[in-house]
Amino acid sequence: MSYTLLDGKALSATIRAELKRTVAALPSPPHLVVFLSHPHHSSTIYVRNKLIACKEVGIATTLIDTPCTTTEELLRLIRPHAHRADVNGLLVQFPLHPDVDQRHIIEAIPPEKDVDGAHPLNMGKLAMQDPSGFIPCTPLGIQTLLSAHHIPTRGKHVVIIGRSLTVGKPLALLLSQTGPHADATVTLANRSTPDLVSLCRTADIIVAAAGRARLITADMVREGAVVIDVGINRIEIEGKERLVGDVDFATVSPHCSAITPVPGGVGPMTIASLLSNIVKSYKARS
Numbered sequence: 308m309s310y311t312l313l314d315g316k317a318l319s320a321t322i323r324a325e326l327k328r329t330v331a332a333l334p335s336p337p338h339l340v341v342f343l344s345h346p347h348h349s350s351t352i353y354v355r356n357k358l359i360a361c362k363e364v365g366i367a368t369t370l371i372d373t374p375c376t377t378t379e380e381l382l383r384l385i386r387p388h389a390h391r392a393d394v395n396g397l398l399v400q401f402p403l404h405p406d407v408d409q410r411h412i413i414e415a416i417p418p419e420k421d422v423d424g425a426h427p428l429n430m431g432k433l434a435m436q437d438p439s440g441f442i443p444c445t446p447l448g449i450q451t452l453l454s455a456h457h458i459p460t461r462g463k464h465v466v467i468i469g470r471s472l473t474v475g476k477p478l479a480l481l482l483s484q485t486g487p488h489a490d491a492t493v494t495l496a497n498r499s500t501p502d503l504v505s506l507c508r509t510a511d512i513i514v515a516a517a518g519r520a521r522l523i524t525a526d527m528v529r530e531g532a533v534v535i536d537v538g539i540n541r542i543e544i545e546g547k548e549r550l551v552g553d554v555d556f557a558t559v560s561p562h563c564s565a566i567t568p569v570p571g572g573v574g575p576m577t578i579a580s581l582l583s584n585i586v587k588s589y590k591a592r593s
């Protein structure tokens with residue numbers, strides 16, 4: 308079967324170009340403050356990519372790059388920026404130091420500047436289909452990618468593997484709500500789900516967000532299914548570090564009607580959604 312490659316990089320470029328025009332017409336640039344409090348290799352790269360993307364569309368950024376090992380230390384960094392009128396978005400890069408209370412930090416961000424959509428109020432708004440909230444960037448990016456490729460979700464069975472608060476749970480809420488690009492029947496799988504192979508074979512759309520390299524193999528995918536690979540795993544192949552998803556692309560792709568690559572699929576869509584959320588925050592306050 309020939310498949311459509313769901314090219315997140317190309318779609319993200321189109322969205323960014325539109326956002327650039329929108330931002331240029333605003334009276335002042337939107338402004339994002341990013342906190343990198345527990346730097347390690349991946350976080351530093353993710354933050355750098357987000358800052359570059361902001362700059363490209365004309366969003367101003369401030370990076371607070373200060374290691375924190377306690378909740379109070381990080382709260383002290385966040386508080387002075389939280390209610391600044393010239394700040395439209397606050398983003399705390401995860402993971403945090405293990406001694407820092409993630410929930411406490413998320414709740415310290417004013418919900419109207421929570422462009423990552425992590426605050427409980429925004430999660431609640433998502434559950435209640437209140438459009439004034441912020442939808443977490445990766446689920447929003449996945450929905451945008453599906454809709455741009457005219458992949459129907461209404462009445463379809465979507466199996467999401469991984470129930471994190473950043474990806475699996477909000478995506479399940481988003482795709483199971485009423486309205487366009489939703490109305491799906493969603494199954495949210497986790498490590499304790501028995502017989503993942505049989506479950507996945509009942510899926511019209513599989514979303515792999517477990518963080519396990521090559522978890523999804525050809526025997527799990529029925530002919531013509533759509534496969535969305537969220538995973539980002541660094542593994543060593545022939546002595547070199549490589550970035551791979553949760554899907555064994557080479558063996559799975561021939562069975563799909565559409566599939567995302569890694570890299571270049573969900574990742575760029577996550578960043579495009581972050582930029583959209585920042586512009587939305589700016590517009591809501593002005």
Ligand code: NAD
Nearest residue numbers: 445469470471474497498516517518537538539573574577
């Ligand atoms: P997480 O690491 O917080 O949780 C993983 C989830 O997967 C858990 O719910 C766990 O129960 C489930 N899981 C793990 N192994 C499983 C198995 N064998 N069978 C069934 N379920 C299993 O999840 P996360 O933060 O959502 O990250 C998941 C992956 O997605 C990681 O690789 C991460 O780097 C990547 N990610 C990518 C983007 C992007 O923009 N592309 C964004 C966020 C996360």
